[in-house]
Amino acid sequence: MKTSDFFNFQGCTKGDDMQVHVADLRSGDVVSRDIFNAYGLFVLPAGTQLTESEIAKLFQHQIDYVDIEPRNSGTGNAPTAMRLKPMFESAVAGSELLYREALDSGVVCEEQMDEVFRPLTDRLPEERDVVSMLLLNSEAEYTFNHSVQVGMLAYYIAKWLGWSEEEALTVSKAGFLCDIGKCRIDPALLNKTDPLTEEEYRMIRKYPIFGYEIVKRSFKNELMAKAVLQHLERMDGSGHPYGIKGEDIHEAARVLAVADVCSAMISTRTYRERRDLLHVLRELHRLSFNELDPTVVHTFIRRLLPFFVGKTAVLSNGESGVIVMTNPTDFFRPLIRCGETFIDVSRQQGVEVVDIAM
Secondary structure (H helix, E strand, C coil): CCHHHHHHHCCCCCCCCEEEEHHHCCCCCEECCCEECCCCCEEECCCCECCHHHHHHHHHCCCCEEEECCCCCCHHHCCHHHHHHHHHHHHHHHHHHHHHHHHHHCCCCHHHHHHHHHHHHCCHHHCCCHHHHHCCCCCCCHHHHHHHHHHHHHHHHHHHCCCCHHHHHHHHHHHHCCCHHHHHCCHHHHCCCCCCCHHHHHHHCCHHHHHHHHHHHHHCCHHHHHHHHHCCCCCCCCCCCCCCCHHHCCHHHHHHHHHHHHHHHHCCECCECCCCHHHHHHHHHHHCCCCCCHHHHHHHHHHHHHHHCCCEEEECCCCEEEEEECCCCCCCCCEEEECCEEEEHHHCCCCCEEEEEC
C-alpha cells in the first residue's frame, strides 16, 4: 500500500476539505475529490452531491473515507451520540409509560407510541454511526433502554438488507415493543440475580406471547405481532416460546433476534458487565452457524466493520497497530499498520485480533 493511501485511511484533512468516514456521510454532502475503490475502479466524480443510494454504493465498494466539501457549522456536525442522546432518553422515558399503559389497559395507543418514538425515528435515516448509537444509554431500567436500542438497530439491519423505508420503520416499531409482554411479569422475577426455578423460568418465557397479544390488539399488524412473538426463536429450534425453526420464523423476527442479542450483550446488567463490540460481533458470527439467521448476521457485521478503521488493534502475538483496511471475506482479519510495516492478519497463521480500542 502506498503512503498516500495510508493517510487517506486515517482521515487526514487536505486543505479546506473534510475527510470523513462513510458512516458519517449525510445526504447533501458534496464530494470534493474523485473517488476510486481499492482496485482503482472509478466510483464517483468530484462535485457529486450525495444521496442515500450513492452512500450505499460507497459501502458496497468497501470505501472507508472520502473527501467532502466543508459543511455548514451548527449542531448538524455534532457527534451522533450528542445529537441523538436527548431523543434517545425521551424515547426511553416514553417507553416506560407505554409499558404501564399496556399493563393497565392491555393495549398500546398508536398515537401515543408515535409521539414517543417519532422524534427519534425521524432522525434514523440521517444517521449512520451505529457504533455510537450502541453506546447510548440512560439511567432508566434495562428493559426500556434495551427496547429502544433494539428498535434502532432493527431499522438499520432492515435497511441494510434492502427493505423499504416503510418495512424498516415497521420492524423498528416491533423492536421498540419487543419486550412489552414483560409488563405482565413480576419485576422482582425479571430482576432476580439468583438462579431461576423451573416454574419461574417457565413464566418468564411466556412474555413474547403476552407481547404478541398486546401488539396484535393494538395495531392489527401481523408483521409487528409475529416479530414480537418470535424474536426469541432460533434457527435450530432451540428458542422459545414454541421452538419453531428455520424458515418457519418470520423474517422480521429474525432481524429482531440479531438486534436483541447484540443489544443484550453490549448492555450492563445486574448480573453481568457489558461486553466489548469485538466480542459481541465474534459471538454473533458464531451464532450465525446455528441459532441466528446467517444472512442477517453477516450483513450486520459487514456494515459495522468500517467503524473499526482507524482503531488500535492488539494481536495475539503481542503486537499492536492501527487498522487501515477491513477484510470483506474474513471479518476479523484486517490489514494493520504497525510502525512502518503492514500486517495482513488474513495471511498470518496463528495470529488474530484479540482486542480493539474503541
